[in-house]
Amino acid sequence: MIVELIGKEADLTFECMHIVPGKGDCSRIHPHFHYVDVLVDGEFDDKRRIVHLYKLKAVIKRICAAFEDRILVANYPESVQRIEDKDSHYGIEINNKLYLIPKADIFKIEIPSLNIEDLTVYFAQELARDLKEDELFKTLNYVEVTLSEGHGQRGKLRLDLK
Ligand SMILES: [Zn+2]
Secondary structure, three states, X not given: OEEEEOHHHHXXXXXXXXXXXXXXXXXXXXXXXXXXXXXXXXXXXXXXXOOOHHHHHHHHHHHHHHXXXXXXXXXXXXXXXXXXXXXXXXXXXXXXXXXXXXXXXEEEOOOOOOOHHHHHHHHHHHHHHHHHHOHHHOOEEEEEEEEEOOOXXXXXXXXEOX
């Protein structure tokens, strides 16, 4: 059976900023309001539950918290983005502009781009790993993450938990 969490209603949201390589509006630093819908498929436990929803929400919120109010920086190739480590700051050169940003304000993610596709893969993999590590979620078969970046745009990925 399937149980779903609707991000907008369950408060599974985060707001963050990013800069996309290129020349359009997205090449300037700009915010996104994200929300995450999560679907799990599993077997009934002895308490007639598929999943402990409160605990599942806590795991998702922990992943959201890493993004909250941060500027996202991905591993774009050097031809697109150069990052210089300046002690407490990063100097980020992108789109012929240099941003000097405190490290505390940045979430540096080991993904090849900040496209919704790569963000969805990252989020789903983090969640699947956390669920697999916890005995509480052992009755689950798979998890499906739908990550929205606003403007009616979202990525969706299903990962096996067995
Ligand atoms: Zn954007």
